[in-house]
Amino acid sequence: MSQALVHNATRGTGKRQRLAKPELLAPAGSLEKLKFAVHYGADAVYIGGQKYGLRSNADNFSFEEMREGVEFAAKYGAKVFVATNIYAHQEDLDGITSYLKELEDAGIAAIIAADPAIVELAQQVAPKLEVHLSTQQSTMNWQAVQFWKEEGLPRVVLAREATMNEIREMKARVDVELEVFIHGAMCSSVSGRCVLSNHFTDRDSNRGGCCQSCRWKYDLHADEQSIMEPGDNLFTMGSKDLCMIQHIPDLIEAGVDSFKIEGRMKSIHYVASVVNVYRQAIDAYMESPEEYELLPEWVEDIGKAANRPLNTGFFYAVPGSEEHIYEAEEKPAPYDFAAIVTDYDEATGIATVQQRSPFRPGMEVEFFGPGGRRFIQQVTEITDEEGNSLSVARHPLQKIRIATLQPVSPLDLMRKRLS
The missing domain is CATH 3.20.20.70 (Aldolase class I)
Incomplete structure (x- = not known):
């Protein structure tokens, strides 16, 4: 201990x-x-x-x-x-x-x-x-x-x-x-000792069934009448x-x-x-x-x-x-997970990545790995494993080849900046 x-x-x-x-x-x-x-x-x-x-x-x-x-x-x-x-x-x-x-x-x-x-x-x-x-x-x-x-x-x-x-x-x-x-x-x-989920859906939070009812959107009522105006955001807890x-x-x-x-x-x-x-x-x-x-x-x-x-x-x-x-949530930063590095060719500077969400040439992306390694670049040409040029990496888990500005390693991640 x-x-x-x-x-x-x-x-x-x-x-x-x-x-x-x-x-x-x-x-x-x-x-x-x-x-x-x-x-x-x-x-x-x-x-x-x-x-x-x-x-x-x-x-x-x-x-x-x-x-x-x-x-x-x-x-x-x-x-x-x-x-x-x-x-x-x-x-x-x-x-x-x-x-x-x-x-x-x-x-x-x-x-x-x-x-x-x-x-x-x-x-x-x-x-x-x-x-x-x-x-x-x-x-x-x-x-x-x-x-x-x-x-x-x-x-x-x-x-x-x-x-x-x-x-x-x-x-x-x-x-x-x-x-x-x-x-x-x-x-x-x-x-975590909640019973709202039990009450609304008969799913017991304390037995593994929480339905996240606090994140639902609710109307507000007083004396059985809604007190919300048209266009108001619905209320969450x-x-x-x-x-x-x-x-x-x-x-x-x-x-x-x-x-x-x-x-x-x-x-x-x-x-x-x-x-x-x-x-x-x-x-x-x-x-x-x-x-x-x-x-x-x-x-x-x-x-x-x-x-x-x-x-x-x-x-x-x-x-x-x-x-x-209490209102609609906004993601604090406009980034999304795009790919996992599976291989890197030092001779050519080409990384092979597994697509996890669509990306295309012209996008700004960031590669990062353990210990604080990271760099930002723009996606240039991308190809499939056979070398065919692609306008977009659209298929989940597809292997994509992309040139990187710095060396990367397997299990490094790529995230994309959303416009």
């Missing part, structure tokens, strides 16, 4: 304490996304299996895919966690024992659980699996953290509503790993997304052990972009805290992958009305 602070000198010398490097934990909604998350710098990824998780609509993993994911992650020294974070009805527990044992056999490092029945059962039947307490337990005080430590859990995933001061106190009082969401979507309900890239020093100094990114339903572009930025920021601070500075390109790159406006959640203050989205 990692410690919040590791002394590099005896007390009384006045020397600065050396901070432990936090884990960067990324979402992976599919095996492909897992590989990109790890390749772009994640220390660990969390995934969902075919059962017992809260993202039933994600491309959840079979046991065979889990084994492949574990094997791939191990090459990078990374770990794989599995979300088993439903609140279970009795019928949900059928088969849970064999499921947990299979996770253990597949090499999964830990499960993320909320229901005490699943927590206790995992400790009994799959002792090699660490059990991390899910954010669904809404843990916001050090006494609760102490309780779960005494129950044998090495890590607690805090509620998104926990403040920076509360995190500091938890870490000072309890020697246990703390995992904290630092980027991604926020729930309009406390720690969604919150802005969380982003802590500007506050990496605070998180590390507070002793947070694991920086968690939300987004198992998000794209490869989102996962790679966000992981890439936080990886650079964490490494830069750990290398030289005194000389650390936030680079503008980090904030810019986060914006290129953002789906909604961003804020700092509950870390410094309770979000007010200005931290919610």
Whole structure:
């Protein structure tokens, strides 16, 4: 178990304490996304299996895919966690024992659980699996953290509503790993405990069926009459997304052990972009805290992958009305994921890319890869694999050849600037 602070000198010398490097934990909604998350710098990824998780609509993993994911992650020294974070009805527990044992056999490092029945059962039947307490337990005080430590859990995933001061106190009082969401979507309900989806669609949010009803568009009524004027935008209840890239020093100094990114339903572009930025920021601070500075390109790159406006959640203050989205959302930056680099010929300077959304000659695109490598260029001539010139790359997954201004590597990504 990692410690919040590791002394590099005896007390009384006045020397600065050396901070432990936090884990960067990324979402992976599919095996492909897992590989990109790890390749772009994640220390660990969390995934969902075919059962017992809260993202039933994600491309959840079979046991065979889990084994492949574990094997791939191990090459990078990374770990794989599995979300088993439903609140279970009795019928949900059928088969849970064999499921947990299979996770253990597949090499999964830990499960993320909320229901005490699943927590206790995992400790009994799959002792090699660490059990991390899910954010669904809404843990916001050090006494609760102490309780779960005494129950044998090495890590607690805090509620998104926990403040920076509360995190500091938890870490000072309890020697246990703390995992904290630092980027991604926020729930309009406390720690995801929502029943709107149940009410409107009979889909249970706490059993993996959330219909995102807070993002729906609503009319406003008073005394059974609409109070909206013709042409008014319909009302939504969604919150802005969380982003802590500007506050990496605070998180590390507070002793947070694991920086968690939300987004198992998000794209490869989102996962790679966000992981890439936080990886650079964490490494830069750990290398030289005194000389650390936030680079503008980090904030810019986060914006290129953002789906909604961003804020700092509950870390410094309770979000007010200005931290919610009431009208039509606008993408913060006009960029879209266009292609994945699959090969590069150094002799010709020609890259082979796999199309993920249409692009054409004349478009401005940006190539980027792990560690902050990136450059912008205009697309010149493009051809298919047989060398035929194309006016547009229109077919999904088609292999396209394109000249690049700088060398690129497999798994680099290309995004396009939208006009």
